[in-house]
Amino acid sequence: MQEPRDRTARRTLADVAVLAGTSVPTVSKVLRGGTDVSLRTRRAVMAAVEEAGYVPRHGARLRESGAALIDFVLSDVHGSWVHEALGGVEGAATAADHDVVLTIARRDGAWVQRVLRHRSAGAVITLVDPTTAQLEVLHAAGKPFVLMDPMSRAPGYAASVGVSNWEGGRSAAEHLLRLGHRRFAAIGGGRTHLYSQARLDGFRSGVAAVPDGTVVAVDWADWRRHDARAAAAPILARPDRPTAMFACSDLMAIGIADAARELGLRVPEDLSIVGFDDLPEAGWATPPLTTVRQPISELGAAAVRMLLQEPNGSPTARRVELATSLVIRDSTAPPA
Structure with missing residues (x-):
């Protein structure tokens, strides 16, 4: 050079x-x-x-004038998780006198160019797995960003906020062990997603804490209810079927309950189920679902505050984790 x-x-x-x-x-x-x-x-x-x-000229102008927009980048706008996250992002942005622009990250990858054209104060990115090249473009262009619970390991310059996924999975196992269960199965979300892996690893760690605890099967359902039902059916038809199952999301836990009913199994008398998220659907399920609560709205608000915390709108690269908590409802009980 x-x-x-x-x-x-x-x-x-x-x-x-x-x-x-x-x-x-x-x-x-x-x-x-x-x-x-x-x-x-x-x-x-x-x-x-x-x-x-x-420093790009628009980046200098933004720092001088104080941009009043924040990009919220996500894969789609469907589902309760997105609605709760958006509520947290919008609330924190409004408190900082900023507006929110929704940017949908489609497969063509053009969302990066749209974010750069928006001249916003920065971007909060969630439910998207950006490539290294995409993050490098944002970084080099002087566009601040924060990753909300990234799917893949973030580069060193990237700030991120998430939840204690490993501890949440372990708390689910510990609850079922206290009830007396010893034979388990689990359904993960995406095979490569960090937070899915962390939840499963935490659950396995909890089960391994007792000598007679065993995880008889693990499968993946890509976060979908019907895929979880299809994955759970052969597990629940095994001669050594589990007496309790853990799912890495509430929707997949409801899919497990669908499979159990189709096989004539009662929840929780024949099968206890624990989910993850504490979406509104968890309380509406029959029976209401025991789940690991992640503070989704608070997660979105924390991402915005991290984005805007520095005087020049450029977050200090670091990882912040919010605590999860177990919410006990009627889908878990001692084994028959």
Whole structure:
């Protein structure tokens, strides 16, 4: 890489292009979130941006004027989890005199360009698994962001807020063990999702705390009720079927209950079930569902506060975790 021509002047795209060994249009394309750039070139531009200390002009203007918009990036707007998260994001944004823009992250990956065009104070990203390249574009463009319970391990410069998923899974196991259960099964969400893995790992750890505890089966249902019902049916038809099951979401726990009823099993007399989330559906279920509560609204509010906490709107990269808690209802009881 070459040196920029004037270290005392404000850095420009031309300076970044010289350092990266590429053209100004290519640098501009990378910083706008363009996808038709090789990974090698993209990384060279990112390194040049950092070395030159380049700040996009719109980023400087935002810091001077105080942008009054926050992007809330998510995969879709359906479901109770999203509604509760949005309530927390909107409440904290309103308290800070900001408005919220919903940005749907579709498979084409164009959400990054839309976020950069919005000229917002930053983005809260949830239910999306951004690629490293997408996060690098936001970072290099000076767009602050916070990941809400990221699906994959976040890079070192990324701030994130989540819940104590491992402890939540363990508390579910400990509750069922106290009731006298010793034979369990579990249904996870996404196989690669960090929070699903953490919940299952915590549950397994709790079961392993007693000598005669055993997890007879684990399956995955991609967070869907009907997939959980399909996954639970063969588990519950086993000769050594579990007397209790744990699901990594309330909707999947309700799917387990669907499978149990189809097999003539009663909840909780023949099968105890514990979910995760404490969505409104958990209280409406028949019987009402014992679940691990995650503070979803508080999670959204914490993400906004983290995003806006620094004077220049750039969060300090770190991880904040909110506590989970067990909510006991009628879907769990001692084994028959």
